[in-house]
Amino acid sequence: MRALNVSEPWGLDQVKVVEVPDPSPGLGEVLVRMRAVSLNFRDLLMVQGMYGRGPPTAGPITPFSDGCGVVEAVGQGVTRVAVGDRVATLFFQNWVSGPPTLEKLGSALGHPIPGAGRELGVFHEDGLSKVPEFLSDHEVSTLPCAALTAWRGLFHDGRLEPGDTVVLQGTGGVSIFGLQFAHAAGLRTLITSSSDEKLERAKALGADHLVNYRTTPDWSKPVREATGGRGADFIMEVGGGGTIQQSMRAVKIGGHIAIIGVVAGPGEPFNPASLIGNSAKLQGLSVGSRDMFESMCRALELHRIKPVVDKVYPWTEARAAFEAMRAGEHFGKIVLEF
Incomplete structure (x- = not known):
């Protein structure tokens, strides 16, 4: 499969598409085929090496916390989702409920955990949530962070x-x-x-x-x-x-x-x-828990609120999307589609 990769010396010139082995889900894990990811300002800071909690001084990262995809396979013990379910990746993979803690805030996608900018991703079932059917893949991808x-x-x-x-x-x-x-x-x-x-x-x-x-x-x-x-x-x-x-x-x-x-x-x-x-x-304020996400989705469905997607790029043109964000061209969200 292909994935986005960013490494030292950081910067938009270092955003590359690379070939990596196909992943497979283990105990409690879910294999997701990504359909869309959305950009946050955090992602721009991260690929430029300017983010507060990273990126690391060495080694590549797979960017993006916010994605929409479809479950292709599940590992042993998975009960929250099934093959064929459409899901959103959650910004914090280990923050299910309650107040934030150091452990919960240390489970962000993009860094330190490889992000959603790849054709296939393996995520723990606790770090995924099913999403409202009335929203498009592009719209779902905007929900986890912003x-x-x-x-x-x-x-x-x-x-x-x-x-x-x-x-x-x-x-x-x-x-x-x-x-x-x-x-x-x-x-x-x-x-x-x-x-x-x-x-x-x-x-x-x-x-x-x-x-x-x-x-x-x-x-x-x-x-x-x-x-x-x-x-x-x-x-x-x-x-x-x-x-x-x-x-x-x-x-x-x-x-x-x-x-x-x-x-x-x-x-x-x-x-x-x-x-x-x-x-x-x-x-x-740093995003929120899975419980908060799911209560938000219920409100979206009740009020039929449609996220504002302003610009859409092929995921292989991530650099162009970052340039648009850096220039402040957007109103609402910028999305990459697979």
Whole structure:
């Protein structure tokens, strides 16, 4: 079979298609023929050698955590899935339920565990989940990281209620899923982007307020205006150091800021006294458990929420897909198909 391979000195030039032996499932394992994988910003950082938990200093990696495929064979003792089932790979292979632990967070696909960027993959049955039938393979492949991150932030950590105000930064995968989930749950939404065209697309998905952060860099002011001076109940912080100061100015007293990305890079030093002044909660968020994933899928099915797939490439053209992500061309998700 063929697989994607990335190794030192890292970089997009090192993303290659290689021939490797066909795998076979062992005890508790499942053989999956992949149909699609989706890109996350984490994948771009990883292949460039810039990811916090990896990649390793030596040896190749097989990238991508998020995939959709069909079960071709099962090993002894497997009960969760059967041959012919369509499944999603789960970001954390060992996080079934409960709070995160070091062991659970050490089981991410892509690194340290070989990822879904291959024609055939063997995964433990605990690291797979059956998926809604109404979604396409492309759409299913977007769920394990971006969708689950937004779902956990809004409903497991944020504990939001209808009528609360949510700020979503940018129009990448997590933010667009956050917009769709928040709209379905009756939350008021404000979304930021540097593109008026993308903002109009977000409006069509239900965004209540739109802010172009290029023309309005002090975007916390429109947030305050939209909430009568109160501030946002919840902010999906994807920028990191480059945007956290605006988030702190925009959040309400006792509000929740979910730190899920660093796409804006370093910014001004963060003053923790700001948190004390408004009793806000600043929480790092790294995807979620299988239980959370399956509750999210039930909500997707109930509300018939369709993930936004903006660009699709053949999986052998992964470099072109990464280039599109690096350039910020996408709205929603980028997918590779097998």
